[in-house]
Amino acid sequence: MLIYAIVDLTDMRTTLFTLVCVLASWLHLACGLSHAATDCVLRLVEVIIFLAIELGRIMTFTKASGTPTITTSRQALSLPHDVQKAMSALLIEPTIIHSICCPNCFAKYTLDSLPQVCL
Ligand SMILES: [Zn+2]
Numbered sequence: 674m675l676i677y678a679i680v681d682l683t684d685m686r687t688t689l690f691t692l693v694c695v696l697a698s699w700l701h702l703a704c705g706l707s708h709a710a711t712d713c714v715l716r717l718v719e720v721i722i723f724l725a726i727e728l729g730r731i732m733t734f735t736k737a738s739g740t741p742t743i744t745t746s747r748q749a750l751s752l753p754h755d756v757q758k759a760m761s762a763l764l765i766e767p768t769i770i771h772s773i774c775c776p777n778c779f780a781k782y783t784l785d786s787l788p789q790v791c792l
Contacts, residue, residue: 686751690762693718693752697759702767711756719752 697715700706706714753759760767773782775791782788 689722690752694759694762697753697756698763698765701756701760702765708756711759712754715752715754715756715759719754722752 693715696718697711700714701708701711753762771784773784773787774780775782778791780791
């Protein structure tokens, strides 16, 4: 019984880590959120998860009339703190397409068709 509980905790940590990586990668790659903003989201998600765990711990402690019924070690969450780590964990290699953008009108040019003057 104890072994199953440990396996479940490991699976839950792995699943949580994977879901956070998917969230970060989706925000960055599909929604276009910047690296800095995605990194902020990752920090915020970690705080939310930590508070949820602490809330569950407190509720467990209260229900057991002063004695915790679940004795888990207080391990730090091992969640990604930046989008590079999140995408790396998911083995995502983004395809980067380089182009040039006019700073005045934002017209986009490929590297092969760059005019001397913006069209
Ligand atoms: Zn222009």
